[in-house]
Amino acid sequence: MVALGPVLLQICNVTNTPGISVGVMHRGELIHTANYGFGDVERKLAPNEDTTWLMCSMTKGVTAAMVGMMVDEGKLDFTTQLREIFPHYQRSDAQANITIADPLSHRTGIAPYDGLWLSSDNQIVMERSQAIPTFSYAPAANPLRTKFGYNNIAYEIIGQVLEEISGSTYLD
Structure with missing residues (x-):
């Protein structure tokens, strides 16, 4: 998953997405989390596991x-x-x-x-x-x-x- 970090950041840059959080579950257990960019753009705060994202569709x-x-x-x-x-x-x-x-x-x-x-x-x-x-x-x-x-x-x-x-x- 660590290798995906640069790819996810590139996707954020290309799509003008300010931030992203990733979680991987395996058999009902959270085994990996990662956060990139900003969870709060105005205050330039990084996202974390408690950041609420609008998932929409x-x-x-x-x-x-x-x-x-x-x-x-x-x-x-x-x-x-x-x-x-x-x-x-x-x-x-x-x-x-x-x-x-x-x-x-x-x-x-x-x-x-x-x-x-x-x-x-x-x-x-x-x-x-x-x-x-x-x-x-x-x-x-x-x-x-x-x-x-x-x-x-x-x-x-x-x-x-x-x-x-x-x-x-x-x-x-």
């Missing part, structure tokens, strides 16, 4: 991997419909048939409506408990599985699927 890959693990373990199937897991997910249109695979591939057809949960200064303003009711009533922008349509709320719901199936919180 990087969590989507982690979420998809976690779903894949549950599929491999036989706890979930990509064809499982949301309404099978969440009976309160109620729709009367084709989107009633949304499966686990549809949000993962951004093919739900439901309009993205990020303004419902994210303020103009990127603060989350909607409670997680409102994701499924919001998704249940959000209008369809396209027929199910016909077009790519980036949808953050759909991924929040997949996170809730993982919680429901595993019995653990998403953060765990």
Whole structure:
């Protein structure tokens, strides 16, 4: 991992990223950490293990991997419909048939409506408990599985699927 330090710094320079932290887990144990650049640019402070980073869409890959693990373990199937897991997910249109695979591939057809949960200064303003009711009533922008349509709320719901199936919180 030490050899990756210069490469990570070069990536930060090329992408104009002020800082980065890396952690390597093996069998549930943290075996290596490294921090590069700045965790606080204004005060020129280096990041450390307690630095909070905005991960944004990087969590989507982690979420998809976690779903894949549950599929491999036989706890979930990509064809499982949301309404099978969440009976309160109620729709009367084709989107009633949304499966686990549809949000993962951004093919739900439901309009993205990020303004419902994210303020103009990127603060989350909607409670997680409102994701499924919001998704249940959000209008369809396209027929199910016909077009790519980036949808953050759909991924929040997949996170809730993982919680429901595993019995653990998403953060765990």
